[in-house]
Amino acid sequence: MDGVPMSNGLIVAGLLFSLGLIGVLVRRNVIFILLSIEVMLNAAGLAFVVAGSRWGQADGQIVFLFILAMAAAEVAVGLALVLRLNDGLGTLDADAASALRG
Amino acid sequence: MSAMTTTFYVASLVALVATALAIAQKNVVHGLLYLIVSLLAVALALFALGAPFVAALEVIVYAGAIMVLFVFVIMLLNRGPQTVAEERSWLTPRMWVGPIVLTIVLAAELVYTVTRTGGPAAGAAIVDARQVGTALFDVRYAIGVELASMLLLAGLVGAYHLGRRGTRRM
Numbered sequence: 001m002d003g004v005p006m007s008n009g010l011i012v013a014g015l016l017f018s019l020g021l022i023g024v025l026v027r028r029n030v031i032f033i034l035l036s037i038e039v040m041l042n043a044a045g046l047a048f049v050v051a052g053s054r055w056g057q058a059d060g061q062i063v064f065l066f067i068l069a070m071a072a073a074e075v076a077v078g079l080a081l082v083l084r085l086n087d088g089l090g091t092l093d094a095d096a097a098s099a100l101r102g
Numbered sequence: 103m104s105a106m107t108t109t110f111y112v113a114s115l116v117a118l119v120a121t122a123l124a125i126a127q128k129n130v131v132h133g134l135l136y137l138i139v140s141l142l143a144v145a146l147a148l149f150a151l152g153a154p155f156v157a158a159l160e161v162i163v164y165a166g167a168i169m170v171l172f173v174f175v176i177m178l179l180n181r182g183p184q185t186v187a188e189e190r191s192w193l194t195p196r197m198w199v200g201p202i203v204l205t206i207v208l209a210a211e212l213v214y215t216v217t218r219t220g221g222p223a224a225g226a227a228i229v230d231a232r233q234v235g236t237a238l239f240d241v242r243y244a245i246g247v248e249l250a251s252m253l254l255l256a257g258l259v260g261a262y263h264l265g266r267r268g269t270r271r272m
Contacts, residue, residue, distance in 0.1 A: 023125035073257025080264035
């Protein structure tokens with residue numbers, strides 16, 4: 001790349017990842033936790049694409065595709081679990097589901 | 103500084119602001135609105151980095167499919183007659199201002215980039231969809247592609263099993 005230095009791209013990805021991590025740690029609503037996980041996965045993918053464009057290779061984008069497929073599968077299962085949590089406990093509070101009874 | 107570099111920095115700034123606002127919202131729908139803006143901004147940043155294929159996928163899969171899943175689940179969680187009133191209170195006109203401003207910044211940036219540089223060709227190293235495709239279906243990534251398909255199948259079966267009416271009790 002002529003323009004963006006690799007370090008700046010990685011800094012942006014790192015900041016996005018940190019925001020997602022803060023979201024996971026601070027929020028107690030399950031849907032917000034899932035949203036923050038999406039942000040973190042997206043930031044990781046951005047870091048891969050930045051690194052791939054640094055050397056002009058397609059591999060970074062391929063790993064982004066894998067992350068995309070993983071995020072889609074993860075969010076489908078996660079949202080099904082959110083539905084079950086809401087049906088079983090009547091709340092979206094992550095702390096309410098700490099008992100692990102079958 | 104070239105137009106593409108400016109595009110990257112402005113898009114990154116919009117992404118960071120939108121993400122910070124998204125995780126700070128009280129309401130899930132408001133958080134979703136900001137997160138969609140954030141994903142679009144990241145897509146524009148990817149475009150500026152010379153990855154147009156992945157940028158398109160980011161819009162289609164992340165901002166399209168995955169966000170639609172979130173909206174479906176939010177709609178499923180709120181049954182009953184109070185849903186309409188709740189929805190009206192979620193999407194007040196004041197709530198739209200933040201996402202609209204951020205999106206207008208993104209749109210202006212996109213128009214500026216395309217008209218000024220005539221598309222993504224101005225960046226130095228463009229890795230287009232053809233290169234990504236040939237590398238992805240190369241022998242090197244065969245196991246990865248197969249594993250991704252298995253993971254998607256497992257996700258499909260798992261989500262179906264967990265979401266089925268008959269097994270939904272805790």
